[in-house]
Amino acid sequence: MRHATGISDLGVEGLEKVLAQAIQWKQGPHPKHLVDKILGMVFFNPSLRTRASFEACMARGGGSSIVLEVGNGVWKLEDRAGAVMDGDRAEHIREAAPVLSRYVDVLAVRTFAGNTDDAEDHKDPVMNGFRNFATVPTLSMESAREHPCQGLADLMTARETFGTTKGLPVTLSWAPHIKPLPKAVPNSFLLTAAAAGCEVRVAHPKGFELQPEVQAQAEALAKEAGGSVAFTQDLDEAVKDSRVVYAKAWGPATGGPLGPEAVKAFPAWMTSPEIMAKAAADAIFMHCLPVRRNVEVADGVLDGPWSRVVDEAENRFHVQRALLQWLLEA
Amino acid sequence: MRHATGISDLGVEGLEKVLAQAIQWKQGPHPKHLVDKILGMVFFNPSLRTRASFEACMARGGGSSIVLEVGNGVWKLEDRAGAVMDGDRAEHIREAAPVLSRYVDVLAVRTFAGNTDDAEDHKDPVMNGFRNFATVPTLSMESAREHPCQGLADLMTARETFGTTKGLPVTLSWAPHIKPLPKAVPNSFLLTAAAAGCEVRVAHPKGFELQPEVQAQAEALAKEAGGSVAFTQDLDEAVKDSRVVYAKAWGPATGGPLGPEAVKAFPAWMTSPEIMAKAAADAIFMHCLPVRRNVEVADGVLDGPWSRVVDEAENRFHVQRALLQWLLEA
Amino acid sequence: MRHATGISDLGVEGLEKVLAQAIQWKQGPHPKHLVDKILGMVFFNPSLRTRASFEACMARGGGSSIVLEVGNGVWKLEDRAGAVMDGDRAEHIREAAPVLSRYVDVLAVRTFAGNTDDAEDHKDPVMNGFRNFATVPTLSMESAREHPCQGLADLMTARETFGTTKGLPVTLSWAPHIKPLPKAVPNSFLLTAAAAGCEVRVAHPKGFELQPEVQAQAEALAKEAGGSVAFTQDLDEAVKDSRVVYAKAWGPATGGPLGPEAVKAFPAWMTSPEIMAKAAADAIFMHCLPVRRNVEVADGVLDGPWSRVVDEAENRFHVQRALLQWLLEA
Structure with a gap:
């Protein structure tokens, strides 16, 4: 099973494959390559381009999206192993990630850096929590470390x-x-x-x-x-x-x-x-x-x-549908 | 390219055409006239009927919707030309409108009047910002001036x-x-x-x-x-x-x-x-x-x-799908 | 017209029918039993599983969902008969429920107990308000009394x-x-x-x-x-x-x-x-x-x-699509 939470998941070969696919698909009609597929998006932080472009990817490709905003209509999530959960985080990623994996085909997560501790940010605890506990491909919509x-x-x-x-x-x-x-x-x-x-x-x-x-x-x-x-x-x-x-x-x-x-x-x-x-x-x-x-x-x-x-923002759409294809074809 | 941000976009002729289409379509099965179309909705203010009825228009017509709520999971937007953007508005409509236009087929905007300055409201700066900088048809879901x-x-x-x-x-x-x-x-x-x-x-x-x-x-x-x-x-x-x-x-x-x-x-x-x-x-x-x-x-x-x-609220659905048709057929 | 806001709507017979359908459908490919159907979801309280699993039900079944969060981009709703509405509740369920019924095929509602007055909670005023004034089947996504x-x-x-x-x-x-x-x-x-x-x-x-x-x-x-x-x-x-x-x-x-x-x-x-x-x-x-x-x-x-x-959470998806079928087949 593939994940795409950082460049190391793709490597030089995956990068070339995704870019070539994106450039090719941009020339023609939208491929219906995501029929019956559901993308689950979990946002810990705001978004405009990312959300709209991923929803467009799924709709243009024949699939659909589920958008969840943590702390805004969705419980706050705990990521620390062994935590005694008596604070404001009502659910652990150890439950949220595998449960959501039962409903969707790909799980995309946005979680910004805390930006107060580079070493902690570098560990990327929320993104890696989803990656470790999800049972479907996990995709980064920007984490503490990479976008x-x-x-x-x-x-x-x-x-x-x-x-x-x-x-x-x-x-x-x-x-x-x-x-x-x-x-x-x-x-x-x-x-x-x-x-x-x-x-x-x-x-x-x-x-x-x-x-x-x-x-x-x-x-x-x-x-x-x-x-x-x-x-x-x-x-x-x-x-x-x-x-x-x-x-x-x-x-x-x-x-x-x-x-x-x-x-x-x-x-x-x-x-x-x-x-x-x-x-x-x-x-x-x-x-x-x-x-x-x-x-x-x-x-x-x-x-x-x-x-x-503006072209660069449009290309978010094109690379993302190529990346979804790369995740799902493995 | 047509827009529909006020009655002057339709004129008496457009009004008659949209009403006739809406009344005709209400009698029969839902036409699948929006297949592969995406409506992008940008809300600066709350909504129940508007959001639900537009989402229903797109779903019944075979298309889909993307809903963005500014200031609620989406950055606040600047509309003033030449602004030095060092306040709480993180993105300019000059970027947001053309970028969203790359993802969707029609862009619908809701932005209420500030209601403290009639002259300023009359200029309808946010709605007109989207209309001027979008590259797809723009639709009003209520602005400072009209609904x-x-x-x-x-x-x-x-x-x-x-x-x-x-x-x-x-x-x-x-x-x-x-x-x-x-x-x-x-x-x-x-x-x-x-x-x-x-x-x-x-x-x-x-x-x-x-x-x-x-x-x-x-x-x-x-x-x-x-x-x-x-x-x-x-x-x-x-x-x-x-x-x-x-x-x-x-x-x-x-x-x-x-x-x-x-x-x-x-x-x-x-x-x-x-x-x-x-x-x-x-x-x-x-x-x-x-x-x-x-x-x-x-x-x-x-x-x-x-x-x-209640009939009047239902008719929001009917006139809106006729209006979407009018926007897209041009 | 059927509703499903509590176990008494199903009875022992309905319960057995829904469980049997859910277990059968879990074995095979997703049935496309919800084509052209729209589920309207009204949330007065947060959700992760419920929202994601219902959206997945509709998408897997060929239909679509509209998600409304009351008090978060949607007006607060009044439920009391005869109220003089001069407070923070801008709309009455007597309007909201029949209006939404014109846009969707099933109306699902989540409204938690106030938890300060068992007798009041037992009356389940919000859920019963929707049930009484909706003109389509009403479904509980958890109310003051049951889930x-x-x-x-x-x-x-x-x-x-x-x-x-x-x-x-x-x-x-x-x-x-x-x-x-x-x-x-x-x-x-x-x-x-x-x-x-x-x-x-x-x-x-x-x-x-x-x-x-x-x-x-x-x-x-x-x-x-x-x-x-x-x-x-x-x-x-x-x-x-x-x-x-x-x-x-x-x-x-x-x-x-x-x-x-x-x-x-x-x-x-x-x-x-x-x-x-x-x-x-x-x-x-x-x-x-x-x-x-x-x-x-x-x-x-x-x-x-x-x-x-995690299996139990997955089964939310399976019982819900069986329950939607039970509601719509009547």
Whole structure:
């Protein structure tokens, strides 16, 4: 039985297979490949694109969806082994995951990082709880560690634009925000771009380093796929010749000198037309959305010729139905 | 590409077409006219009838629905151009509308009036934001200005009962309430009845005038359709010979002498059997629901022989599937 | 027109028919018996299993579901006749139930006990409001008085395991909890087991008696079905030779000496491997879920050889589609 809670479930081979299927299906009529299938979606956190695009995948494919929002019409869930459950969590994942598995064909989960303890987030307890106790394929709709569907949509967008991603120079640029956001999206862009063979450059102010384990995983994937990964605090240097500029806000590294109040302290990191002008002449701009205009990214970039953010969001739909196919065909 | 965010999108011709289709389809088995279609519904405000009836339209027609509740499992949305988005609105309609358009075939939006600034409400910024930035047909499920599906259901009910609405005397009667409610429903009853050729009488206490622009629009529609529009503060005079009494609470005109606390100051305006007895002998009673019993309308009216409120609510289903057809056939 | 808001709607004959259908359908492919049918679900309280299993029933059967959460995107509902509706309840069941009946084929309602007044709860005003004013079959997803779908799933699980439930010794064991929970689930296990001919033993500490009317109803059903019902405060005596141990927390009898703070005062009533060892050698353990581990039931029982809690939850799906069939075939 396959799961898809992180890039390591797919590997380079699975990634290539899913991207090829997604690009192929985008050209033709919607395949009815999900007839009689039910996707169960469990949200611990809000969503717009993820929920709508997965519901569209199921409906277009001939199947259906069940959406459950934990703590909002659904009990809060416990994930700790051996817990004496006398608090506000009324049900354990040890029951919820196998029970839901009896009703649906695939179980998708969204659970954001607590964002106060990188080591704890790295263990991804809720997502791994579902993965361990579910008896059907489990799919991440973003967890504390990764957002694999986003990474797939990002790389599909780059590949559509440039034909290939082998050796493609791409920059992941840290962006300012009013909150210290989770690292799942930057992790997944980095990991997926590395697995797709890109020349990946990650640029961020000092103190916003991604976790060492993720950096190491990206380097291993790049090596396997024939690409490279580099980290820098010099944004101008990073974007030079880049074909993709990918902006994303995330919080400081745990234990770093930066608190949440410092997150807006780097206004020069807001992606502007001036920054885009330093990239390759045919460079495109991407962002996972939602984006805070004129905080993370200037209006001029989002409304300008570089932006692929709407295509990128549409590609969530395409990669997700390819990923559902990959999960169910095993 | 067609939109349906107000009566002006339909005009007298579209109105007649949608009503005729709705009345015809009500007689037979459900047409499977929405196979493979997805309706995306975005709610900024609560709903019972609207949500359930639209979901039923899609299911009965062979299609499906995606329901998103903004601020309840979905990010809050920004609508202002050029905003520096450092507040609680995490996403701009400039992204949300085109992105959702990639997943669905029709985008329906509910967004109530702020009800503190008539001029601002009249601009209908959220509904018009979706309409401007969506790339699929946009449908109003009630906005700050109009509730076109309700107006269509109201006129369908009148036409079913009396065969024709040309020259039909109908009274829109202001009703007391504990809150200063939005004006979208009275606006839409007035505008749709005018466009259907009724002799429309609007009765309300002094200080509860509808916006001048809406009054002018209603007069123009009445002229085109061969009907008339009149405004009065004398309820007895208005209901005399009326075949339809339509009760609805709404808040005071901006800048008027009446604050919210005065809204209950007119108990004589609660529709009672005594008022219905002053109308035509075959008069029917309508209300869009939800209705506060014994505040807006007496039990004796709602449970009496005049009431068509449940048929009227059923007709939401019928006019909406006809409206979806009208949007998609263009 | 049939309803299913309590065991008395089914009777012994209906119960046997539904259980037989559920067990038969579990063996084969999903029957497409709900094509073009819509289930409307109205939740006044949270749910995980109930919502997911009913949505799965409709999807697997070829139909669809509409889910409405009262007070969460849907107006609060009034149930009292003659109410002057000037509070926070914006709509009356007298409108909501007949209106929803125009959109859907079956109306399912979840409304928990207020749990402060046993006599009021016993009248089940919300569930009976829907039942009285709906014009389509009404189904309980748990009300103040009963949870018939849970009782059916429980007895299906026992019958699957032991072949027959005639004369089967089963124990309903009160369990500790941090809150005084409603009595719908224990009521329904008692009533359904009695109607299925079991030898039912109900064990609880002094002060936690079930309502006299429910006890009397259970005794009448047991007499009709050839079983028996007994009540005891001696758990060891109850579980001796029992083939089923069914744990469930519920609050004290109204007017009893026990307040909510005393609910955890009986830790020896937590079902443990030691208690299971006193039951029959082939005894199974059941619980309706959600279960608070190490408060109501020890990890060793839930993770041990006795537990059927996941099968029992799966059987919610099977009995519910049989019950939908029973409602619609009449």
